[in-house]
Amino acid sequence: MEKSEIIELLKENPAETGLFKKADEVRKKYVGDDIYLRGLIEFSNICHRNCLYCGLRRDNKIIHRYLMSDDEIFETAVLAKKLGYTSIVFQSGEPLSFNIKKFLELLKRIKNETGLVITLSMGELKKEDYLLLKEAGASRYLMRFETSDRNLYSYLKPDSKYERRFECLSWLRELGFEVGSGIMVGLPGQSIESIADDIMLFDKLKIDMIGIGPFISNPETPLKNFNNNNFELAIKTLAVTRIVCPKSNIPATSAMEALDDNGREKALMAGANVIMPNITPYNFKDKYILYPGKSIFDEPYEYSVYLRNLIEKLGRKWGKGPGNSRVKEGL
Numbered sequence: 001m002e003k004s005e006i007i008e009l010l011k012e013n014p015a016e017t018g019l020f021k022k023a024d025e026v027r028k029k030y031v032g033d034d035i036y037l038r039g040l041i042e043f044s045n046i047c048h049r050n051c052l053y054c055g056l057r058r059d060n061k062i063i064h065r066y067l068m069s070d071d072e073i074f075e076t077a078v079l080a081k082k083l084g085y086t087s088i089v090f091q092s093g094e095p096l097s098f099n100i101k102k103f104l105e106l107l108k109r110i111k112n113e114t115g116l117v118i119t120l121s122m123g124e125l126k127k128e129d130y131l132l133l134k135e136a137g138a139s140r141y142l143m144r145f146e147t148s149d150r151n152l153y154s155y156l157k158p159d160s161k162y163e164r165r166f167e168c169l170s171w172l173r174e175l176g177f178e179v180g181s182g183i184m185v186g187l188p189g190q191s192i193e194s195i196a197d198d199i200m201l202f203d204k205l206k207i208d209m210i211g212i213g214p215f216i217s218n219p220e221t222p223l224k225n226f227n228n229n230n231f232e233l234a235i236k237t238l239a240v241t242r243i244v245c246p247k248s249n250i251p252a253t254s255a256m257e258a259l260d261d262n263g264r265e266k267a268l269m270a271g272a273n274v275i276m277p278n279i280t281p282y283n284f285k286d287k288y289i290l291y292p293g294k295s296i297f298d299e300p301y302e303y304s305v306y307l308r309n310l311i312e313k314l315g316r317k318w319g320k321g322p323g324n325s326r327v328k329e330g331l
């Protein structure tokens with residue numbers, strides 16, 4: 001698709017362009033009816049960065065910081081297995097000091113004992129560390145580039161470097177990870193043109209899993225007064241991304257659900273084929289607040305039943321395999 005066509009679809013009314021229907025057809029043709037479930041474990045909210053949009057930023061002094069113990073992490077991974085999820089995603093802030101040796105042992109133990117596909121989302125690390133994590137059993141890594149607009153990136157992530165983010169993504173690719181990335185939609189100062197650039201970049205970088213969520217302004221951050229009305233544009237962005245990147249895995253993100261009660265369902269009907277249900281234990285989940293509106297009360301088992309029913313209602317199937325990227329396999 002030409003950039004001008006992408007922009008048009010992002011600007012126009014989806015009821016008139018038939019965007020969601022088209023995206024749903026492309027999803028069905030290229031990745032099928034399976035919906036893959038990946039248990040999300042928010043194992044630490046400690047972060048040394050100060051991203052303007054995020055509730056875990058270091059200047060947010062009101063949250064209690066935690067790192068789950070090895071046993072707590074292990075037990076949560078076992079729970080994912082019991083719930084029938086084929087993959088787990090470990091997400092955290094970016095800690096300054098981190099006992100990587102201990103974490104590597106834990107990953108090996110989880111891999112050996114559960115056989116789950118392990119995905120990590122821990123931000124920017126050294127190349128050597130990515131390699132060690134890969135050797136310990138992690139095979140996928142999620143790191144959004146957030147926006148391809150260099151100036152906007154520097155404004156939103158004042159202590160991070162744009163080039164470094166992309167360098168990390170290319171290291172991850174080189175080391176053989178399935179690479180996930182993504183953006184927030186509706187960021188202050190973000191133009192439709194730059195969202196079109198982001199979508200074209202997903203295609204250029206052959207991103208295996210593309211996470212798209214609305215920006216949600218967080219009252220504990222400097223962006224507290226910005227507009228929160230980003231659901232519609234986010235779901236249009238997801239749908240156009242499905243058409244431009246037909247083989248990628250695309251999750252129906254929690255941020256979609258935070259802004260709209262049926263947000264996940266709408267995303268699944270507009271091109272998404274993955275869900276990452278949150279299985280973080282309750283006493284930690286309420287401290288991992290990137291943005292407000294996140295559902296912290298869902299009990300993991302009950303939520304898995306809800307998802308099973310939702311998948312059935314949509315006439316889709318619960319993907320039982322690992323849900324490997326078709327981009328990487330070149331299928």
Ligand code: SAH
Binds near residue numbers: 121183218255290
């Ligand atoms: N520290 C890691 C992973 C945790 S943050 C990292 O930064 O990569 C995970 C994602 O949450 C971010 O990539 C960002 O896209 C999203 N996020 C953070 N704050 C948000 C907000 N206010 N609204 C919507 N999404 C947000």
Ligand code: SF4
Binds near residue numbers: 047050058094123
């Ligand atoms: Fe830290 Fe990630 Fe939040 Fe930035 S987005 S403050 S790196 S947790």
